[in-house]
Amino acid sequence: MKQPWYILGAGAIGSLWACHLTDLGLPVSLILRNQAKVDLFQKQNSILLAGQCYPMTAELASAPKTIKQLIITTKSIDTENAFNSIKNRLDPHAKIIVLQNGMGSQQWIQSQCPHAEVAWASTTDGAWLKAPFNLQHAGRGVTQIGAPDQTYTWIDDLIKGGFLNVVQDKNISLTLWRKLAINCAINPLTAIFDCKNGELINNPNYLSTMAAICREVELVAHAFDIDLFDGPLIEQACHVAEITAENYSSMLQDVRQGRQTEIDSITGYLCRQAKVQNIPVPINLAYLKKIQKVHR
Numbered sequence: 606m607k608q609p610w611y612i613l614g615a616g617a618i619g620s621l622w623a624c625h626l627t628d629l630g631l632p633v634s635l636i637l638r639n640q641a642k643v644d645l646f647q648k649q650n651s652i653l654l655a656g657q658c659y660p661m662t663a664e665l666a667s668a669p670k671t672i673k674q675l676i677i678t679t680k681s682i683d684t685e686n687a688f689n690s691i692k693n694r695l696d697p698h699a700k701i702i703v704l705q706n707g708m709g710s711q712q713w714i715q716s717q718c719p720h721a722e723v724a725w726a727s728t729t730d731g732a733w734l735k736a737p738f739n740l741q742h743a744g745r746g747v748t749q750i751g752a753p754d755q756t757y758t759w760i761d762d763l764i765k766g767g768f769l770n771v772v773q774d775k776n777i778s779l780t781l782w783r784k785l786a787i788n789c790a791i792n793p794l795t796a797i798f799d800c801k802n803g804e805l806i807n808n809p810n811y812l813s814t815m816a817a818i819c820r821e822v823e824l825v826a827h828a829f830d831i832d833l834f835d836g837p838l839i840e841q842a843c844h845v846a847e848i849t850a851e852n853y854s855s856m857l858q859d860v861r862q863g864r865q866t867e868i869d870s871i872t873g874y875l876c877r878q879a880k881v882q883n884i885p886v887p888i889n890l891a892y893l894k895k896i897q898k899v900h901r
């Protein structure tokens with residue numbers, strides 16, 4: 606009998622992964638927030654994606670079974686609460702994938718379960734929920750999975766087959782740092798100036814602020830011996846802003862909808878790392894505070 610994969614954080618990306626794992630023939634159980642959600646799910650006992658039903662189960666965090674395989678796809682700010690709600694069910698040697706934006710919670714999860722096999726992941730897939738448990742895969746991307754200084758062969762089982770493009774990443778820390786750096790450059794500015802990503806490169810004032818943010822991020826990365834990209838970060842940030850020119854960043858969407866942003870695990874993480882290295886990052890700190898004022 607195959608062990609189920611539990612999904613903690615059944616939002617769009619969590620649901621996408623639930624379908625991918627089902628497609629791979631693996632049993633999946635969603636851990637949902639309350640009984641009303643479980644009842645709603647049990648009306649269909651599946652997630653609907655592109656006209657196809659992906660059967661799985663759902664349960665509350667308080668369910669009794671031991672969790673041996675877990676994917677954490679909550680927003681980074683919800684990690685501690687969500688994780689604490691299932692901690693007593695977790696096998697000490699569980700396999701865990703942390704698939705979230707930003708940095709900090711990956712290390713926190715590892716510290717909470719030192720004997721678990723914790724892998725980190727980053728995705729460029731886009732998805733949204735049209736209705737509860739009815740998913741739209743909006744943009745096909747790649748999910749990179751790996752563990753710093755470790756190779757877990759079980760990751761291979763999630764790569765062969767299924768409809769998502771998933772690859773092993775031998776340098777997942779660098780991948781997450783790169784994503785963090787781009788997010789530091791684009792997300793807070795779009796959220797404060799209430800603009801599409803593309804406007805950052807068309808407005809000279811926004812562009813010069815983005816360049817200043819990038820220089821600070823590079824200084825912090827270098828202090829940790831991390832070479833982010835072959836060229837300067839600002840070039841990459843401009844490239845991403847250009848190819849996503851018509852998009853509203855995830856942070857701007859959070860601010861507009863009055864939701865908590867992920868600023869603490871993006872710019873907040875960068876500023877904490879800067880403090881460790883004694884590197885001044887005044888522009889990033891200023892945007893951290895501005896966003897925290899609008900909405901944490």
Ligand code: KPL
Binds near residue numbers: 792853855
């Ligand atoms: O990742 C992003 C986000 O919106 O969170 C992009 C579009 C790349 C901007 O940082």
